Amino acid sequence: MANDVNDTIEQLTALPIEDRLKIVEAVWDSIGEDGSRIPLTEAQRAELERRVAAHDAAPSDALTWSQVLDRVRNQL
Numbered sequence: 402m403a404n405d406v407n408d409t410i411e412q413l414t415a416l417p418i419e420d421r422l423k424i425v426e427a428v429w430d431s432i433g434e435d436g437s438r439i440p441l442t443e444a445q446r447a448e449l450e451r452r453v454a455a456h457d458a459a460p461s462d463a464l465t466w467s468q469v470l471d472r473v474r475n476q477l
Contacts, residue, residue, distance in 0.1 A: 413424060441449065456463060464472075 413421060416424075
């Protein structure tokens, strides 16, 4: 199995970047469609709980997606 995966990776990395990006997007999308949950480590769970608590304490500190994009574009 590992050799099959390594062979596939080798073949994929030989493709043009545009094709590799399409493949990455398709694989990423398929992970979300899978429906299975990836278990969190205790550290990840604690960090998630910390972030939710921080948001609950000050929800107005959150940025909209539009605001995030504006900040990123202004930095380019």
